[in-house]
Amino acid sequence: MKVHIISIGKTTAPYLKEGIEDYRKRLRHYLKLEWTEIPELKKVAGCSREEIREREAALFRPKIRPGSFLLLLDENGKSMSSEGLAAFLNKRMLSGSKEMTVLIGGAYGFSPALRQSAGALLSLSKMTFTHQMVRLIWLEQLYRAMSILRNEPYHHQ
Secondary structure: OEEEEEEEOOOOOHHHHHHHHHHHHHHOOOOEEEEEEEOOOOOOOOOOHHHHHHHHHHHHHHHOOOOOEEEEEEEEEEEOOHHHHHHHHHHHHHOOOOEEEEEEOEOOEOOHHHHHHOOEEEEOOOOOOOHHHHHHHHHHHHHHHHHHHOOOOOOOO
């Protein structure tokens, strides 16, 4: 299965860039990974949160390929364990999904229309992380899930 991650903004912190690159390399053994970064919005002073969400959704939509399963990383999404994520991904792969698109949104989350078009919403934690950190956390959890599916020793139960 191919995983296409689409995120708003660039990762600027060197330690996060290094971690992201490490997990991108590790994941090559399990699946094809593609990453699209959408530039952060400019001129948002005076815009409402809803306007920002809608403008970001307009940037996301053309990047989402038809037929791709859409997963939003969303603070109000379903929480699951690492084993639960592995089971979720396994189900997606067994269902014949060739591609899963994972969206990492901006500071105000996703527009209602984008949320409704998603196949699933997933929360990484009840805690709040920076959007740059979420990228690394998601990749680590994706790697952990793949190692669980292969019964490899990375994950300790």
